[in-house]
Amino acid sequence: MARSGHDDRDTSPQDDAARAAWLYYVGGLRQDQIAEELGVSRQRAQRLVARAVADGLIRVRIAHPIASCLELERDLRARYGLERARVAPSVPGAPDPLVALAPVAAPELERIFLAEAPRIIALGTGRTLRAVVEQMQTIDAGRHKVVSVIGNVAPDGSASFYEVIMRVADKTAAPHYPMAVPVMARDRDEHRLYSGLPHVRNARALAKMADISIVGVGQIGQDAPLYVDGFITAAELASLEEAGAAGEICGHVFDAEGRFLDHPVNHNMVGLRVPHDGGPVLGIGAGVRKAAAIRAALAGGLLTGLVTDEDTAKLLL
Amino acid sequence: MARSGHDDRDTSPQDDAARAAWLYYVGGLRQDQIAEELGVSRQRAQRLVARAVADGLIRVRIAHPIASCLELERDLRARYGLERARVAPSVPGAPDPLVALAPVAAPELERIFLAEAPRIIALGTGRTLRAVVEQMQTIDAGRHKVVSVIGNVAPDGSASFYEVIMRVADKTAAPHYPMAVPVMARDRDEHRLYSGLPHVRNARALAKMADISIVGVGQIGQDAPLYVDGFITAAELASLEEAGAAGEICGHVFDAEGRFLDHPVNHNMVGLRVPHDGGPVLGIGAGVRKAAAIRAALAGGLLTGLVTDEDTAKLLL
DNA sequence: GCGTCTCATGAGTAATTGCTCATGTCTAGA
């Protein structure tokens, strides 16, 4: 066939990967055809396609809402009075519910950023949110502002691992306001110190004005993110469990009814409580282990929207 | 037509297809694993996945702008003073440039419909537009209105084949105003008759107020859509070519400089000329055979945006 | 300059997917 004149003088490797993947997935060519087209060996074509997949260049969407998921969404909305609910079909055997969750949640975030009117968008952190943001497509959303509602420094002084706001800013070109202090203060004084820092005051003020918040939901227990990532000690964890902790949002711990605990851990969080003012809050999370935490958050009306997966949705209903 | 099942307790076949495809593409399961999961034979799993693809349920996007296409976009914008330009990587050997064009053009349309402020969106028709719309995802855009700028009845009295506006309305739930008369009148009197019909006057009035128009570009010649689809006779085609016709938009024929011809065919078109008022016009089209027509439209400043493919872009530059 | 390490490559091969065909089932019509 007529090989289109490719004057590839300086194609980057990722460009090649993207092109190979395009020909493969969109064009429906076979890998040997792609190889010929690109003038490389068949193996290389295969590797380019595989690389595009591995690099996350490939986004697959299913343009058909699976009926049972739609039902779950409807039921979730009704049961918990949510404004929005999205349920991803679970992938059994997947090591992690994020595999299914992220591709469904990402468009929800894109949707928020596609709004024309400038908005202030508050962001939490965490592994879930990070994975979702990674799946977002880059969109031009410089009119919005993104602000973090939680500190970005881990207890050991390193940058918090599941940084979200910078990634979002990368994807959207939105001005961003991280909260450049530790997630937790050690005591009241330190909390006052951090809170009083000009840039923190600024971020907090902005976050309080947020038009919408996007957060993950953390479980409590031996696998609690707060504990696993070293933000709280085993003793604090035990104390929280003692106090009836069921989950946390942005580090703020609540009980099974979704009421924030009167507990030192909560007092020492430098970040804001979400929701701060009754504004919309989109929660994202799935997994058997998170189900109780999510249920608690829903029970307390802490969320106005939820993205989860099928299995979790069933547990919630 | 798709039977919109409320609660078909046993999943509809398309549901199964969508779920199988989800597990395959998103979950990364093998077809035999899917078969086990769904409790069907391996062949059936394979057929479900194949069916999902065939039914167009699978939408693949490559999250990486290929550098050479970006360059072409930039060059197109600069050369022709466009506000927007998108270039799809060509798929060599594809029977039709639409394979590549539609997946790139569809998000552009979605983008237009995602605008919050209510808009009036004028639509042309044609095979290209139809294929693109088919690829759009359904979005809730009831705040907008879509109006057709061209009649929807073929010369033989049948509904025009490449109906676009109804499909768009399906996808967006937008109120829609087709122009329910023949594309072309046979003479001045008939033109006056059609134009005077209340619903046509209404549609035309609305179309004149459109905030943006989305159109295909037709070539002139033996393969001219206008001719192939029977809107004009061989004699009219010859006469148009004689008069220097280079292309057409919504049936209105223009020369190589993009100036509309003073010709009976143009006079008899019941639809509106686009652009009617200098508003934005997004043109969609690709293919060697359309290149001259597109170049003419660009030369005449008839378009403010263009979606095309790599090969065509190169021809235009 | 030389060894070694990493990484890309292509060959060969295993695994997976897609296709064809013979067969079975269901429906409609005589």
Add this chain to the structure above:
DNA sequence: TCTAGACATGAGCAATTACTCATGAGACGC
């Protein structure tokens, strides 16, 4: 009731894709 036709099914096989491994070309440090 019987028969033809349309369609779904699973077996078997061909085509395609993915993986493993041995090799060689730079890159880097000694």
